[in-house]
Amino acid sequence: DPSGSTPTIRELDDRTVTQIAAGEVVERPASVVKELVENSLDAGADRLSVAVEAGGTEGIRVRDDGVGMDRAAVERAVEEHTTSKIDTIDDLEAGVGTLGFRGEALHTIGAVSRVTIRTKPRGGDTGTELRVEGGEVTAVGPAGCPEGTVVAVEDLFYNTPARRKFLKTTPTEFDHVNTVVTHYALANPDVAISLEHDDREVFATEGRGDLRSAVLSVYGREVAEAMRRVDGGNGEADGEGVSPDASPVESISGLVSHPETTRSTRDYLSTFVNGRYVTAGVLRKAVLDAYGGQLAPDRYPFAVLFVDLPADSVDVNVHPRKMEVRLNAEAAVTRAVTDAVREALLAEGLIRSGAPRG
Ligand code: ADP
Numbered sequence: 001d002p003s004g005s006t007p008t009i010r011e012l013d014d015r016t017v018t019q020i021a022a023g024e025v026v027e028r029p030a031s032v033v034k035e036l037v038e039n040s041l042d043a044g045a046d047r048l049s050v051a052v053e054a055g056g057t058e059g060i061r062v063r064d065d066g067v068g069m070d071r072a073a074v075e076r077a078v079e080e081h082t083t084s085k086i087d088t089i090d091d092l093e094a095g096v097g098t099l100g101f102r103g104e105a106l107h108t109i110g111a112v113s114r115v116t117i118r119t120k121p122r123g124g125d126t127g128t129e130l131r132v133e134g135g136e137v138t139a140v141g142p143a144g145c146p147e148g149t150v151v152a153v154e155d156l157f158y159n160t161p162a163r164r165k166f167l168k169t170t171p172t173e174f175d176h177v178n179t180v181v182t183h184y185a186l187a188n189p190d191v192a193i194s195l196e197h198d199d200r201e202v203f204a205t206e207g208r209g210d211l212r213s214a215v216l217s218v219y220g221r222e223v224a225e226a227m228r229r230v231d232g233g234n235g236e237a238d239g240e241g242v243s244p245d246a247s248p249v250e251s252i253s254g255l256v257s258h259p260e261t262t263r264s265t266r267d268y269l270s271t272f273v274n275g276r277y278v279t280a281g282v283l284r285k286a287v288l289d290a291y292g293g294q295l296a297p298d299r300y301p302f303a304v305l306f307v308d309l310p311a312d313s314v315d316v317n318v319h320p321r322k323m324e325v326r327l328n329a330e331a332a333v334t335r336a337v338t339d340a341v342r343e344a345l346l347a348e349g350l351i352r353s354g355a356p357r358g
């Protein structure tokens, strides 16, 4: 209105605030799966299974044999900003040892779906079932269930139809789910992780702690047999007497494929920083550089590469949905990655020394 009156500023109600915030954490079924799998791993699970229906658009169930929760804990867990993992920002600065710490996943997932949690503490004698619908706890009571936790999410975005409309086809949504669970299975070979889609098993790792056997379960025999071991980095990076441009990398380990075992996308170049999957283009490029001219045009190898850095040289406190990471001394880190992968390939005679880099 040109007469100078200003729009009325209103305070949003809690429900609306939560539903808006939910969009930041929960974009699609794969983001729900990511949060639930991280919770299961943080709970110390030795086995965890993920089952989804219709790419996760109809249902998602994550079951673990972790520490479980008693009734008071599970009631608290679904509230806003409740976590058992950190107390203050100092804990984050010191390098958080858990995958989660924001205390918002269960709350926000519950705000945009119908959630049932069944959980029993290890060694406890009573289990609890709690239901949340659209942000309201609708039922809570004792339930017979095994030790550990099962979280079932149904009707994702039933109360936010605009968001539901943005879900893609079942195969596309399932692809995202598969990618997420694959990365956790590769990063945690000591945990038996399985994925089921519409009652069909997609993969199941054995959890014996061996990366090659996890790769075999996830990518199959041809790929597992083409993988070569990478083992590099400074070992002990105490910082003393190291030149300023030295890489802070403590270790670089994992598996990379023979230059002839490739795919047509970069999606199989998986990099993990301090155990966390990251989509770092610079790290993927560092791996590719090691192959020099040995890859056919537009072909990309497989890699499962773990880069360990001192906590103070990475920032994981970036956007929850993006799996990005900020690295100090990025150039030194990428050089160290290229060198470690190169060394592994050279040792096997898979690339020629002096092959052009990059
Ligand atoms: P965050 O993981 O950031 O702490 P969440 O909302 O994902 O926040 O979970 C809240 C809390 O609920 C966790 O801190 C944890 O104590 C508890 N919790 C969630 N999932 C599980 C699980 N699968 N097993 C045991 N405890 C869990």
Ligand code: MG
Pocket (backbone or CB within 6 Å): 035, 038, 039, 100, 101, 103, 105, 106
């Ligand atoms: Mg969490």
